[in-house]
Amino acid sequence: MKATVTDITKRISVSLNRTDGILNYDVDNAYPQRIIDIVNASGSATACVGMKARFLIGGGMTEKTFYKSKINKEGQTVDQLLRKLAVNKSLLPYIALHVNYNALFEPVEVNYIPFQYVRLTTKDDKDHPNMAAVYRDWQKLENKKIDRKKIDFIHFYDRNPEVIQEQVDEAGGWEYYKGQVFLWTPEGHEYPLATFDSVLEDMQTDSKAKTFKFRNITTNFMASHLIITNKFEEDEDLELFHENLQQFQGADDALKFFHLEKESDNDTIELKKIEIQDVEKLYEFTESSVRENIILNFLIPPVLILRNSGNAFSDSQIEQATALFNGYTADDRLVLEEIFKEIFTGFAENINPSGDYSIIPFKAPVAESQIGADYLKYFTANEVRESLGYPPEETKAAETKPLYEALGVGGLQALKEILIDPTLTPDQKINTLEIIFQITHENAVKLVNTQTTTA
Numbered sequence: 001m002k003a004t005v006t007d008i009t010k011r012i013s014v015s016l017n018r019t020d021g022i023l024n025y026d027v028d029n030a031y032p033q034r035i036i037d038i039v040n041a042s043g044s045a046t047a048c049v050g051m052k053a054r055f056l057i058g059g060g061m062t063e064k065t066f067y068k069s070k071i072n073k074e075g076q077t078v079d080q081l082l083r084k085l086a087v088n089k090s091l092l093p094y095i096a097l098h099v100n101y102n103a104l105f106e107p108v109e110v111n112y113i114p115f116q117y118v119r120l121t122t123k124d125d126k127d128h129p130n131m132a133a134v135y136r137d138w139q140k141l142e143n144k145k146i147d148r149k150k151i152d153f154i155h156f157y158d159r160n161p162e163v164i165q166e167q168v169d170e171a172g173g174w175e176y177y178k179g180q181v182f183l184w185t186p187e188g189h190e191y192p193l194a195t196f197d198s199v200l201e202d203m204q205t206d207s208k209a210k211t212f213k214f215r216n217i218t219t220n221f222m223a224s225h226l227i228i229t230n231k232f233e234e235d236e237d238l239e240l241f242h243e244n245l246q247q248f249q250g251a252d253d254a255l256k257f258f259h260l261e262k263e264s265d266n267d268t269i270e271l272k273k274i275e276i277q278d279v280e281k282l283y284e285f286t287e288s289s290v291r292e293n294i295i296l297n298f299l300i301p302p303v304l305i306l307r308n309s310g311n312a313f314s315d316s317q318i319e320q321a322t323a324l325f326n327g328y329t330a331d332d333r334l335v336l337e338e339i340f341k342e343i344f345t346g347f348a349e350n351i352n353p354s355g356d357y358s359i360i361p362f363k364a365p366v367a368e369s370q371i372g373a374d375y376l377k378y379f380t381a382n383e384v385r386e387s388l389g390y391p392p393e394e395t396k397a398a399e400t401k402p403l404y405e406a407l408g409v410g411g412l413q414a415l416k417e418i419l420i421d422p423t424l425t426p427d428q429k430i431n432t433l434e435i436i437f438q439i440t441h442e443n444a445v446k447l448v449n450t451q452t453t454t455a
Helices: 031-041 043-057 078-091 161-171 197-218 235-249 279-298 315-328 330-344 368-374 381-387 396-400 403-420 426-436 441-454
Strands: 014-017 022-025 095-101 107-113 118-120 132-134 152-156 180-184 225-230 257-262 270-273
Touching: 022 118, 031 043, 031 078, 031 197, 043 078, 043 197, 043 279, 043 315, 043 330, 078 095, 078 107, 078 330, 095 132, 095 330, 107 330, 132 180, 180 330, 197 279, 315 330, 403 426, 426 441
Parallel strands: 152 180, 225 257
Antiparallel strands: 014 022, 095 107, 095 180, 118 132, 132 152, 225 270
């Protein structure tokens, strides 16, 4: 028996759009936007995309000076760009960056381009061969027609000075030059599928099941009784009947009757009880199966996505699951590191002198008891009291009682989040500890330095 593909439909169709001078990204040219809409409508998909993005961001860039450096006129920083790229990569492996150069052919500005804005031209296009077409409304959400005058056709990324100069001359000088678009896809300059494309239908089912239950709760399709009457001759009489019916039911019981009009002349009114199906049980298996399919596609360990919310997970289980998913997402982080290295090596302003473009892997949440054992033990309860302006306790226990016991769970959690926040510099952490916790400057410095050493 021979295998055939007659029953298999291509997931996306790429066709030439001569009117707009681009290649359509699927039949409606809206595949990227459709991916966003489907994910946003599915709770399970949103959670999985968010979890993957969090692991791609990890603990931020290893080189903190580079991490906080500004990269464009808007004042955006490398860490903000990393967050955008992490979400982008988790949604669709179609990453676009706009790069501007100075007269020395050095990159001076980098801006993120939302992937749904970018389309491709063909190498045979006589006006804009093999270029990126950037436009914000390919889906025609804002206007019924695409305004071709507003499409920016921009050359693809090429650091060769001769190529850049040729493009500048073609544009009529540096003041008219649009820069270049760095485009990354798994297969070069082609339209890719989302990595979760195979479960898009499951994501839609997850969304539709939620919508179905919501509509049944909020509309009269959950009516408990069917009332049958003769046909009303006047619309005003029908409206008056419905008003009286609603008043009779009261606000809490409104919409419990479903009204039908009979065509015959029999002068009767019938009231029938409707047996309501158990909608929850009807969709219980479907909802569970599609969620499992979505999570399985992302390879997220159930411990991390909290699928078994009724169970408590040990620190070792969380750490093992974190290490496992870090392994699954290592290649994606490597892609982001390679992109940063390519774009920012040779940047006009040397914002990364060390040349380290690595991303710190995500760390499992540290248990409170472990935090105390690691570095909070260096402060006793009396040191905390002194920092807060209280007199010391005259007991032996107070002199040795560690900080994690003195603060309590809530204070400890807040302090922990400040200390391990990769987006804060040591000085910002110190200032926060002084202002929020009223800790003395000396103790704040000691606490931050100890955390940095043991992290």
